[in-house]
Amino acid sequence: MKGSNLGLVDVPKNAGPLELVAESEPAPGGSWQAAFIDDGKNTIASQLVERLREAIVSGQLEAGAKINLLRAREIFSVSLSPLREALARLIPDGLVTFEDNRGYRVAPVSVSNLREITRLRGEFEALALRQAIASAPPEWEGDVMRALHRLNTAERNAADPATLEHWEALHRDFHLSLLSGCGMPLLLGFCRTLLNLNDRYRRSFLVSTSGDRNVGMEHSEIAQGAAARDAEFACARLREHIQRTGSNLASHLADRIAP
Amino acid sequence: MKGSNLGLVDVPKNAGPLELVAESEPAPGGSWQAAFIDDGKNTIASQLVERLREAIVSGQLEAGAKINLLRAREIFSVSLSPLREALARLIPDGLVTFEDNRGYRVAPVSVSNLREITRLRGEFEALALRQAIASAPPEWEGDVMRALHRLNTAERNAADPATLEHWEALHRDFHLSLLSGCGMPLLLGFCRTLLNLNDRYRRSFLVSTSGDRNVGMEHSEIAQGAAARDAEFACARLREHIQRTGSNLASHLADRIAP
DNA sequence: TTATCTAAAATAATCGATAATCTGTCAATT
DNA sequence: AATTGACAGATTATCGATTATTTTAGATAA
Numbered sequence: 001m002k003g004s005n006l007g008l009v010d011v012p013k014n015a016g017p018l019e020l021v022a023e024s025e026p027a028p029g030g031s032w033q034a035a036f037i038d039d040g041k042n043t044i045a046s047q048l049v050e051r052l053r054e055a056i057v058s059g060q061l062e063a064g065a066k067i068n069l070l071r072a073r074e075i076f077s078v079s080l081s082p083l084r085e086a087l088a089r090l091i092p093d094g095l096v097t098f099e100d101n102r103g104y105r106v107a108p109v110s111v112s113n114l115r116e117i118t119r120l121r122g123e124f125e126a127l128a129l130r131q132a133i134a135s136a137p138p139e140w141e142g143d144v145m146r147a148l149h150r151l152n153t154a155e156r157n158a159a160d161p162a163t164l165e166h167w168e169a170l171h172r173d174f175h176l177s178l179l180s181g182c183g184m185p186l187l188l189g190f191c192r193t194l195l196n197l198n199d200r201y202r203r204s205f206l207v208s209t210s211g212d213r214n215v216g217m218e219h220s221e222i223a224q225g226a227a228a229r230d231a232e233f234a235c236a237r238l239r240e241h242i243q244r245t246g247s248n249l250a251s252h253l254a255d256r257i258a259p
Numbered sequence: 260m261k262g263s264n265l266g267l268v269d270v271p272k273n274a275g276p277l278e279l280v281a282e283s284e285p286a287p288g289g290s291w292q293a294a295f296i297d298d299g300k301n302t303i304a305s306q307l308v309e310r311l312r313e314a315i316v317s318g319q320l321e322a323g324a325k326i327n328l329l330r331a332r333e334i335f336s337v338s339l340s341p342l343r344e345a346l347a348r349l350i351p352d353g354l355v356t357f358e359d360n361r362g363y364r365v366a367p368v369s370v371s372n373l374r375e376i377t378r379l380r381g382e383f384e385a386l387a388l389r390q391a392i393a394s395a396p397p398e399w400e401g402d403v404m405r406a407l408h409r410l411n412t413a414e415r416n417a418a419d420p421a422t423l424e425h426w427e428a429l430h431r432d433f434h435l436s437l438l439s440g441c442g443m444p445l446l447l448g449f450c451r452t453l454l455n456l457n458d459r460y461r462r463s464f465l466v467s468t469s470g471d472r473n474v475g476m477e478h479s480e481i482a483q484g485a486a487a488r489d490a491e492f493a494c495a496r497l498r499e500h501i502q503r504t505g506s507n508l509a510s511h512l513a514d515r516i517a518p
Numbered sequence: 519t520t521a522t523c524t525a526a527a528a529t530a531a532t533c534g535a536t537a538a539t540c541t542g543t544c545a546a547t548t
Numbered sequence: 549a550a551t552t553g554a555c556a557g558a559t560t561a562t563c564g565a566t567t568a569t570t571t572t573a574g575a576t577a578a
Contacts, residue, residue, distance in 0.1 A: 042359045042539090043561065069530065079563045080531085081340050085347050092351020094445070100302045101569055103530060116443050127382060184375050186353070190449055301569085302531065328560065338533045343561085360539055362560060 044078055048086035051076070056095045056106055057196060058165075059204035064108035067096075094197050111254055114201050118246030121194045125242065126235040128179040128187050133231045136181025141227040147177040148223040152216055168199060174219060178226060178238070198246075205253050215245065303337055307345035310335070315354045315365055316455060317424075318463035323367035326355075353456050370513055373460050377505030380453045384501065385494040387438040387446050392490045395440025400486040406436040407482040411475055427458060433478060437485055437497070457505075464512050474504065 055061045073083055087104045090096040098104050132140065151174045156167040172195060179191050218241040225234030314320045332342055346363045349355040357363050391399065410433045415426040431454060438450050477500040484493030 045561075046359050068528095070528085079561095081343070081562060084340070084344050084531085085561095088344050088347040089350060091348060100305050101530065113445075116445050120443070120446055120449075123382075123386060184379070186372075186375050186453075187379055190379075194445075304531075327558095329558085338531095339561085340532060344531095360560065 043082070045082035045085045045089075048076060048078060048082055049089050052086055052090060053093070053095060053196075056090070057200045057203060059200070061106045063106055063204070065106045067104045067106065069103065093193055095200070109201065109204070109253070111250055111257065113197075114246065114250050114253055117194055117197050117201070118242060118250070121191070121198060121246070122239045122242045124187065124191050124194065125175070125179060126239050128182040128184065128191055129226065129235055129238055130231050131184060131187075132179060132181035133226060133229050133234060135183055140181035141229075143177050143180070144174075144223050144226050147174040148219055150174075151219060164203075168203060172199060174223075178222065198249075201249055201253065202245075205256055206249060212248070215241070218244075302341070304341035304344045304348075307335060307337060307341055308348050311345055311349060312352070312354060312455075315349070316459045316462060318459070320365045322365055322463070324365045326363045326365065328362065352452055354459070368460065368463070368512070370509055370516065372456075373505065373509050373512055376453055376456050376460070377501060377509070380450070380457060380505070381498045381501045383446065383450050383453060384434070384438060385498050387441040387443065387450055388485065388494055388497055389490050390443060390446075391438060391440035392485060392488050392493060394442055399440035400488075402436050402439070403433075403482050403485050406433040407478055409433075410478060423462075427462060431458060433482075437481065457508075460508055460512065461504075464515055465508060471507070474500070477503075 052061075061067075067087065069080060069083060073080055076083065084104075087096050088098070091098055095107050096104055097107050147170070151167075151170045154167050154170050155163045157163045175195055176188075176192065179188055182188065218237060222234055222237045222241060225237055228234075311320075320326075326346065328339060328342060332339055335342065343363075346355050347357070350357055354366050355363055356366050406429070410426075410429045413426050413429050414422045416422045434454055435447075435451065438447060441447065477496060481493055481496045481500060484496055487493075
């Protein structure tokens, strides 16, 4: 993670270019939501939310680091007001912490935090999936299968960050499509938050691998169970999937944190 | 709910005094958290968060109403920057919504929203309580019993808003003390959010009653089950309690919304 | 050496003013 | 009559500058 920060963070040797994420590059071959070209997000504050979120989830901003407002102001070429507003909006997502008169920091990571995320994902996503299977409209099944297909046919090459980001987006879409039929906006929001937090761990601590072989099959089983409206099967597979990938991630993290 | 807004809201006949919640009155006989005297919250933005939260949860700010920034700026005697920041921080709590270039509004209320809150509270709080019973330290039991006693000995007089607010605070403390032993910060945060949202419905739509007789006994049963480390009993009673009060509230709300 | 105080520097928080965007009104046109 | 377009007023979003707080560094005393 060293040397990967954006330069706005308080590390003694603040070396490296202050360049930030691809500014005007439309991500070739990507249905990926563009960085900040008009996407309904017109204001600087809203664009900043997305840029900061990506910077944190991708690991560019080191966990636990203090965010120096003046430097961030320079780097992003914005004023303090939208910057502070954007940071405030990231608190609910669990990506930023705040303390009066002491400013904002990137939320820290820990094994126990990851464990809780895994545990809650299992509970919440199973709850949402069960509800979706019970009450989602017919077209939901097709949405799930489409998301699955897109995910399965996407390339994931550890050497090419663009494919990793693309895969992450599709993976997130898949999981959310599974839950989106539940008709419970609050629950969906909680799941989205947890998914965000989980992705952050994966992207920060699992960059070296190209993904294990199991996930593809697991996704397929979950999706087919959902499409067949088999709640027991689908939820059981989903819980296993979350539990297994979470444990895998936790062991990687433990190695990193205590080397 | 008419005539109870703070005057910063876009209702045609903006009558009534613009006075806001007791500004320098320490709430006699109250261990209630003071409005915004130093409580660790030193900054204007943080004080505003609390003031706005109270104004929304208490129903002073009408659900769904647009928040006019300039008027709010006048009323609270602050500048736009901390005001916007405070509003942004309330989005995660589900009390405020936001749309680019269209500003902030008080989050709307609906029967379906209340139903979801009730459902999720049942799931989440039972999960947290089960975990607390399994892993909380011994002093947790005492904390719960103390919170119960405080709640049971508090007066709740429909004619006196101060007693209502005090009771609400103790009620919230009781439920949170039950869950606080779970050792899962994220889950606790979700529960706190849901409790906030639920309180808003109760305070807005149940002001006329002095509380039903059942709740006292229900609270006692839950607390005693928790202190005895009987997970099955305590969780079952907690779910029933949440379900019953939620349904009760939903019927009141339905009457109000569709008169 | 350690601790405590103070001044200076760094940083966070806030403000007042300006720019950008939206909303409602009314006339002109079809 | 309904639709469109342009203007004016209202509101939101942003900026640069100022104020308040915290942190750092240095000096002094125990």
